[in-house]
Amino acid sequence: MIERRPSAARVRWRGELSVAQIAQLAGVSQPTVSKVLNGRAGVGDDTRRRVESLLREHGYRRPPGPPGTTGVEVLLSGMLSYIALEVVRGIEDVAATRDLTVSLTDIRRRTAAGQSWLEPLLLRRPVGVVAGFAGFTAEHLDLLDANDIPVVTLDPIGDVHPVPSVGSNNWSGALAATRHLLGLGHRRIGVITGPVKDLSARARLDGFRAGLDAADVPFDETLRRSGVFTFEDGRDLGLELLRRPDPPTAVVCGDDLQALGVYEAARLCGLRIPDELSVVGFDDIEQCAWAGPPLTTVHQPFAEMGAAAARLLLALAAGERPAQSRVELGAALVVRGSTAPPAVR
Structure with missing residues (x-):
């Protein structure tokens, strides 16, 4: 069989179909397919056999990963440039001590262009992900977890997913x-x-x-x-x-x-x-x-928040159990010229 190579214009696992399409054919979720691909537990025997049969039928195999993962992925969604730069600066300060690179993806821009952000990310197999947007779903988290990619979120965050997070008070x-x-x-x-x-x-x-x-x-x-x-x-x-x-x-x-x-x-x-x-x-x-x-x-303190998120992420990637899953930094009032006593009426 001729092996298909993923191209820059078509980011997929090897084989004719994407993870989503295999999942649809099998009648299961994308995280389930990913667990089968990675040999993870939590999948019934019948389901596993059905998914494996489809993977074989379509010549679907995980591509070989790089010799060692060298990147931290930062996911933001239309955040102000100043905030994004400060967060990334803090993450880079920590990542540089481990010779890791930092990549930034604007989820809103990719989604508006009809582009997937998750499958290319899984293909890159980063050390971990720092997510600074509220649209993270349980399925996203399950897929990353199934691929042994830890996640740390930044404020703003929702309260529906028990994910390690960093924010200010x-x-x-x-x-x-x-x-x-x-x-x-x-x-x-x-x-x-x-x-x-x-x-x-x-x-x-x-x-x-x-x-x-x-x-x-x-x-x-x-x-x-x-x-x-x-x-x-x-x-x-x-x-x-x-x-x-x-x-x-x-x-x-x-x-x-x-x-x-x-x-x-x-x-x-x-x-x-x-x-x-x-x-x-x-x-x-x-x-x-x-x-x-x-x-x-x-x-x-956005830079400090980024650094704290990176330290927590690298600890998770190393298999450590952090002492706390929520890191909260101080927030300080800065008084300038927009406040004064109320006018007498």
């Missing part, structure tokens, strides 16, 4: 932001959150509410808006809050893009920051210092 960061505004005298404070399915967004909302509770300030549900971490949502949701008959005197945002969107909403409403409206963001991206006025925000 979102709760305490939001608490510090809320206390800062309360200390300036604000009592009518609006909040714009990120996606409620993300643990990081929920933790920030909880920290905001804890700050209000500690000061005996009731949480006003009418001043809460939920969206995604974009400038456009910050602008549109900010307009909803600022056009109320009784608008807030300050707004806490789920991230800096939302906060910069609130800047635009304030401009459209003819409000001056911070004289008539105080705004606080979250992340401390580089654009915060360039805004007019510079944005008060919560700093996340």
